Amino acid sequence: MNEDETTQTLSDKVLDRSNVLRFGKPSDTKAHQDGCDTLNIPLSERFLSWERWKSWIRHFETGAPWSAAVQKTITLLNAAMDDVGRPFGYRMRDAFLEYVANYPLVNEADRFNLAVADQIEQKVLPKLRGIDCTTERAASCLQDLERIIAPLGDSELAKAFKSARDESMSIGMFQWRGVVRAPQTVAKI
16 A cells, blocks of 8 residues: 555554555666666566465474574564563564564675564554654653664665654654665666
């Protein structure tokens, strides 16, 4: 869905079942159009069969090398969210873990941290929209979130979160505007 000034706030039930992506304004629409033309992928190869899609899905396993670290981070996130009355349940936790399990090259080095950063951006921070930032509990929650985000290695998320926190403290209510990321070049696989 597109979200603008006419859109109602999404409920926690919807947020728990989705990943919220916010896109910044394009810097150059011509570059986007040119990028689509250079793919040269035959139409028959642009779509996946259901069977092929299912074969790519990996499920969370407690024995994964990153499992304990991610579960600890989820526990810390949920404790911070509970401080402001916005904890999340099993459905969101499970979706978070499945996302990490399916992240490209998740088992290499600390790449799982980038998947965690994505889920904080897409699932956790949107749940904070509208909290009263003038309370001690909100300040504590935001400090905890900043400490969780910092070591993940996603500098754009850290910068966007700091900006949202600072802006929110000045207006008294948390507003998450998402992360504006630099365009990525699509590599042909």
